Amino acid sequence: MKFYVSVDMEGISGIALREQLVRGEPLYEEARRLLTLETNAVTEALLAAGATRVIVKDAHGSGFNFIPELLHPGAEYVMGATRVENRFPGLDETFDGALLIGYHAMGGTSQAVRDHTMTSQGWQSLRLNGRPIGEIGLDALLIGLRGVPVLFVSGDDKTCAEAASELPGVVTYETKAALGRHAALMKAPQRVREELREAVSRAVRSADRPKPLRLAGPYELTIRFLHTEQADARRYDGVRAKRIDGLTASYVSDDLTALLAMAF
Ligand SMILES: [Zn+2]
Structure with a gap:
């Protein structure tokens, strides 16, 4: 079994501030460690469930946020920013599923940690064929073009609600309950890693997996x-x-x- 894991940073446990998300800020170094360890918990769960190949993409900002020395040796890692035409390098129809880890709600969502869609400065929000869409929906459609379903999404409570409404049958895991754009009721990261392993395991072992997301053009x-x-x-x-x-x-x-x- 092959799995593709796209990891953003806003939905990782212990993170709610801009200063944790931007390289050069003092709080960023600690946040990178949280990101890396939470990502490893997902890789562990996938390997334990029988994965033969795991590709993990660093999907936040520059795409260079993991602490390389701490990364789980059982996965391969896409690092560096890629154009939207090549948003998931290495993903093809031979993959069994994709997981969106540490994601955030679409731009304009109220009481959601760092809500935005692709950019916080470029625009407020996007609609596709008249419906509001965020990164969960866009990424699930791009992954769906390869015939691969999104099986699992983690992030704050608003992220999980958005995932459940966009992707019928997806398993979600709530890392924190957002209290605002820069505030959340947090679980301890150690507990999140434990619960995340269990939730990922449930999602990939399920006999009733979601279908790839598709939307007919134009x-x-x-x-x-x-x-x-x-x-x-x-x-x-x-x-x-x-x-x-x-x-x-x-x-x-x-x-x-x-x-x-x-x-x-
Ligand atoms: Zn991000």
């Missing part, structure tokens, strides 16, 4: 910017890219990956 992505000048800076051909109003632009394509490449 696709329309609507971006709601933070400032009008961000919308001003885009180019619009009136066909594939349109300005809807001061803060909103929309992009259309029959190809989801091409659409995201054009819009991002």
Whole structure:
């Protein structure tokens, strides 16, 4: 069995502040350690469940957040930022499932730790074919293009609720209950690692796994910017890219990956 694990940082236990998420900040070094150890707990559970190959992608910011010396030797690691066209290097149809670890709720979600969609500065929120969508939905669709289902999602309570509504049958695990964008009722990271191993194990051993997420085209992505000048800076051909109003632009394509490449 082969599994692909995409790891973000906002939903990792013990993390709720910007200062923990940005390289160079004093709190970042401790947060990297939490990230690395929580990732290892997932790898351990996958290997114990019979995984023959585990690829883990560092999906936060620069893609260089793990502490290499502490990483579990039983997995391989994708590090470094990749373009959206190649968001999950190494993933193909031979994989049995994907896991989204340490994820966060979509931009605009209230009382959610570090809610955003791909960027906190670039825009407020995204809609795909009229429906609000966050990173869970976008990543599950990109993974679904390879015929692979998302089996498991971890993060705060809002992340888990979003995952459950986007991905029928997915197993979720709540690392913390968000009390605001920068506050949460936390479980101790050691307890989270223990419970995470158990929850991942349940998800991958389940006989009743979710199906790959698919959405039929054509696709329309609507971006709601933070400032009008961000919308001003885009180019619009009136066909594939349109300005809807001061803060909103929309992009259309029959190809989801091409659409995201054009819009991002
Ligand atoms: Zn992140």
